[in-house]
């Protein structure tokens with residue numbers, strides 16, 4: 434089968450791999466849609482090393498197929514997987530992690546925190562391929578109202594937005610600041626406004642700000658045009674927002690997300706971007722009490738909840754997907770997405 438790997442220096446390569454065969458508790462998914470995540474761009478941009486790939490199994494030094502937002506259809510299963518667990522033809526999102534199964538974090542359904550974590554599309558083969566073999570436990574059936582592309586959104590980006598909002602005490606009737614309007618930020622805007630929050634959304638890019646208004650943001654702010662914290666206070670009777678979700682990972686984004694939150698408010702940080710937070714702990718966290726909350730994607734049951742909520746709230750995830758590419762055109766897909774696209778990019782029909 435064909436699969437895509439990162440080769441470094443903004444290059445990808447689609448190459449041949451052996452067809453996958455399921456172990457006793459595995460299923461084989463024929464890939465329907467496989468999303469491109471903002472976090473993939475960090476790997477895409479890494480410098481190349483002659484003769485090597487950017488994603489490599491350290492034990493076997495073999496290239497690893499990228500893509501950690503897979504949605505596929507069950508076409509084969511191992512000898513110890515029952516029909517009830519994974520009927521042939523079931524369309525499912527792959528919860529893209531597995532772990533040892535017994536540690537504190539695995540028991541809490543957060544294998545992404547396990548010391549032995551496997552991430553599909555990271556250190557194990559992922560969804561930018563025709564087929565993917567994964568443990569049956571990773572499957573989250575796709576609600577029938579949702580398309581494969583909507584499932585690919587949920588598999589990391591949109592699910593991460595939901596996971597961030599789950600950390601907050603309250604969403605309905607609250608003032609919520611969303612910093613960064615890539616797919617995670619845009620999904621946060623869509624969920625939060627559908628759940629009754631008044632959303633203020635921030636991004637440097639005008640097209641993204643315009644787009645956020647169509648997903649329910651009440652106000653959009655350009656951080657280049659003024660002090661975000663001062664503008665947020667003006668919009669909230671001087672208090673600041675009840676909560677913030679930071680998705681940019683930049684230093685100014687992180688800084689404003691925390692300080693724009695009112696006293697006794699909460700800021701959730703989900704973006705990865707290498708930025709820092711220079712906080713006056715006495716004044717900004719103790720005397721003006723604010724909660725700093727980190728969130729790494731979601732648990733498997735939160736992913737199932739996120740999918741059901743997307744269906745129930747009629748989240749316009751299909752509209753959020755602004756470009757579809759064939760697997761063989763993955764280079765073009767990554768280059769365009771890395772240039773700062775609006776919306777979500779997916780690789781579709783690789784396994785058709």
Ligand SMILES: [Zn+2]
Pocket residue numbers: 532533534535536537538539540544547548549
């Ligand atoms: Zn574990």
Ligand SMILES: [Zn+2]
Pocket residue numbers: 470471472473501589590
């Ligand atoms: Zn991701």
